[in-house]
Amino acid sequence: MKIIHFVENYIQVTETFIYNFITKSAQYGEVAIVTFQVIHQDHFPLPGNVRIYEIPSDPVLARKDLAKLPWMLWQRLTGRHIWYKEFSKIIAAFGPDLIHCHFGVTGVFLTDFMRHEKRKIPFITNFYGYDASELPRRDPVYAAGLTRLWQDSSLVLSEGPVMSLRLQQLGAPASITRLSPIIVDGSKYPVRPNEAPALKSPIRFLLIGRFVEKKGFHLFLEAIGRIQHELPDFMIILVGSGPMMETYQQIIAHHGLGSKVSFEGMKPLSACIQYMLSSDVLVHPSVTAQNGDSEGGAPTILIEAQLVGIPVIASTHADIPFVMGYDDFLAEEGNVDDLSRVIKRFAGARDLSEKIAAGRQKASLQHDMKNSTAYRDILLHFQS
Secondary structure, eight states: EEEEEEEEEEOOOOOHHHHHHHHGGGGGGGEEEEEEEOGGGGGSSTTEEEEEEEEEOOOOOOOOOOGHHHHHHHHHHHHHTTTTHHHHHHHHHOOOOOOEESSSHHHHHHHHHHHHTOOOEEEEEOOOOOTTTHHHOOOHHHHHHHHHHHHOEEEEEEEHHHHHHHHHHHOOGGGEEEEOOOBOOOOGGGOOOOOOOSOOSSEEEEEEEEGGGGHHHHHHHHHHHHHHSSSEEEEEEEEEOOOHHHHHHHHHHHHOOGEEEEEEEOOOOOHHHHHHHHSSSEEOOOOTTTTTOOOOOHHHHHOOOOHHHHEEEOOOOTTHHHHHOOTTTEEEEHHHHHHHHHHHHTTTOOOOHHHHHHHHHHHHHHBBTTTHHHHHHHHHTTOO
16 A cells, blocks of 8 residues: 655644554555755654655745746746646656545645646545634635535544534535544653652643643633642653743733743654653643634543643533543633632642542553554555
8 A cells, every 4th residue: 555645744743643653654664755944854754665745835925025926927928836736746756555634724735736737546644723713714725625625535533522523614514524633653752660659749730732712821820820829849840842921921920920930942752752751640621722623533642641641620612522531620611719629639639649540541552553443444445
């Protein structure tokens, strides 16, 4: 079997889920990655039967950039993008049985390529979050492209049932919508020692992710700030970066939390695992942002945390309940008072061993690539 993975940039450091799909597919045949830009490749070693093709992206026409103007006019008249020719060569040489598009944008690109080049190759499109939430609302060109995608894509894949429903609301036929839970390599996650009957002091709250609204970190800082005097001693560890940093700092200053908060910056997955091993609880109270951006499915870090064995405080947002092995510490999405209640409930917990075991079992059976069968079954369906 020959599989092409089509992704805009290979690979963002936060997109381990794409890397896992690629390495899983390499178990069933030859694999090629087609991308407009190769980045961070050193972080993601590939099996020997995987090759990478970097294709040219369309030039961006800047003011007074007259050298590109003739090409831009030609592209508008013909509908042919600059990368079509190179992609056609790759397809002719590689001969794929299936093309797997990662993110809806790439799926739309491929749909239009197939139509323009008059090709008939089975392809599937994986949606991950903003491509099913915010982007269709703010970009009418993309939204129109999704209509073509629903007509041409063999299958559209979602992380969980909430995202599946969202895709159907956008027009995807239920007949081509399939659940394909995020997969991880469970062998890469060491297991924390069994939790003591009571939490140690200070309680170490860990938050890992981009500093953007949908992650809900600002809600946690507000929630814990309101109840800080009702809790045992604690500290907050924030791993990541992003545009919400100033907002976080304002909340921290308002509640006088400065001495309890440590900003650690962006870290690779290996370092994030070490943070999980040394912390008491991972916090990820996701929320739909004001611009409509959503997790879509559920953050991969919640799966990873359950495999490691660190307890999780999260929200009922999107498909988070679908990936969690327990719901004891799920707060109502966007509800700061309920999040405060959950934090206090966690701080008063006496024995977390049963919850940790339930979380590890759910993550292992549903998401560990050695156990999960959903993606394997999808690939084998297209085997020639």
